Amino acid sequence: MKAIMVRRFGGPEVLTLEEVPVPRPSAGEVLVRVSAAGVNPYDTYLRSGAYPLKPSLPYTPGSDGAGVVEAVGEGVGKVRAGDRVYTAKTLTGAYAQYALARESQVWPLPASLSFSQGAGVWVPYGTACHALRHWSRTRAGETVLVHGASGGVGTAAVQFARSMGLRVLATAGTPEGRDLAAAQGADTVFDHRESGYERKILEATGGKGVDVVLEMLANVNLARDAKLLAADGRVIVIGSRGETSLDPRDLMARRGTVSGFTLWAVTPAEEAEIHATLQSGLADGTLRPVVGRELPLAEAPRAHRMVLEPGSRGKLVLLT
Ligand code: NAP
Numbered sequence: 001m002k003a004i005m006v007r008r009f010g011g012p013e014v015l016t017l018e019e020v021p022v023p024r025p026s027a028g029e030v031l032v033r034v035s036a037a038g039v040n041p042y043d044t045y046l047r048s049g050a051y052p053l054k055p056s057l058p059y060t061p062g063s064d065g066a067g068v069v070e071a072v073g074e075g076v077g078k079v080r081a082g083d084r085v086y087t088a089k090t091l092t093g094a095y096a097q098y099a100l101a102r103e104s105q106v107w108p109l110p111a112s113l114s115f116s117q118g119a120g121v122w123v124p125y126g127t128a129c130h131a132l133r134h135w136s137r138t139r140a141g142e143t144v145l146v147h148g149a150s151g152g153v154g155t156a157a158v159q160f161a162r163s164m165g166l167r168v169l170a171t172a173g174t175p176e177g178r179d180l181a182a183a184q185g186a187d188t189v190f191d192h193r194e195s196g197y198e199r200k201i202l203e204a205t206g207g208k209g210v211d212v213v214l215e216m217l218a219n220v221n222l223a224r225d226a227k228l229l230a231a232d233g234r235v236i237v238i239g240s241r242g243e244t245s246l247d248p249r250d251l252m253a254r255r256g257t258v259s260g261f262t263l264w265a266v267t268p269a270e271e272a273e274i275h276a277t278l279q280s281g282l283a284d285g286t287l288r289p290v291v292g293r294e295l296p297l298a299e300a301p302r303a304h305r306m307v308l309e310p311g312s313r314g315k316l317v318l319l320t
Contacts, residue, residue, distance in 0.1 A: 001098050005060060009057070015301045029091065030101050033068050036067070037066075038062070039318060078106065086109045088107060117315075119315070127153050144161045144210065147213055149184070150173070150180050168187050177312055211230050213233070219241050223245065238261075293317070
């Protein structure tokens, strides 16, 4: 089979397309014939070798794949050969024509969703769900700002927030990104590249501020976020690519908090709740992954450059 291999850490050029053996499922494992693999910014951090977490070399990247079950190991009862599925983490990597996963990492993909959409489920929707349901403890009627609503996590967060009865303010850096955020259900969308846009956000809340900020680029926005909070407001750091500073008095004045998480550290109970929520939302159409760009597997290096560039339009996926 064809698979992307990383044999040394480095830039996108270390992603090479190679011919490798198809893995065989042992007891409790599922072999998925992958049609599409989601590209997440996290995949680029791991590949660079500069992230605290380092996979052992060589490895195939990718936690989010979608396709059809090819074979199952002994004792697997959740899925069987021929089932459409998506993965939430894998054992052998999703940037490949076949991926091995534990039974617990494989989830049914409704017929209404394409494989490319399936490749956009786990990291984006798991993160959005964890942020809104567990971390921020958001309540219906509150106002949430999805700060970076045009990408994978942002589009998912807008759909989730909408379904939870929140007022949704959103930002994006291009007209296409803003249209996309609005189409997912954002009430008002702002341009995070426009100077003074945060004043417009405050005005949209009548000066009260927002209850929750879901922040995709904290190193750029955190100090501003603290000034945008309503009383008892919460900034949830989802993404950050460097250090930053803020004036703690902005938090004190508002009884505000800043907290963050990574999806990799959710508890088993939280993970079970996330999966149950995703399964029901995907089945009833509340959650509809937006696929912006599809590239062939061989173009994984280009995909790793693109996913870090501005101008997001939903999910970027690789087709095997
Ligand atoms: P993505 O699809 O590449 O989207 C990136 C988003 O960030 C786009 O909406 C982009 O908007 C926005 N952005 C760019 N510049 C911004 C700015 N100055 N202010 C606000 N937003 C800005 O990436 P993703 O998958 O949605 O992930 C978003 C971030 O969350 C990444 O940093 C990722 O590493 C992180 N993440 C964390 C977790 C976790 O477990 N904590 C899980 C998943 C992702 P425009 O392109 O329109 O400018």
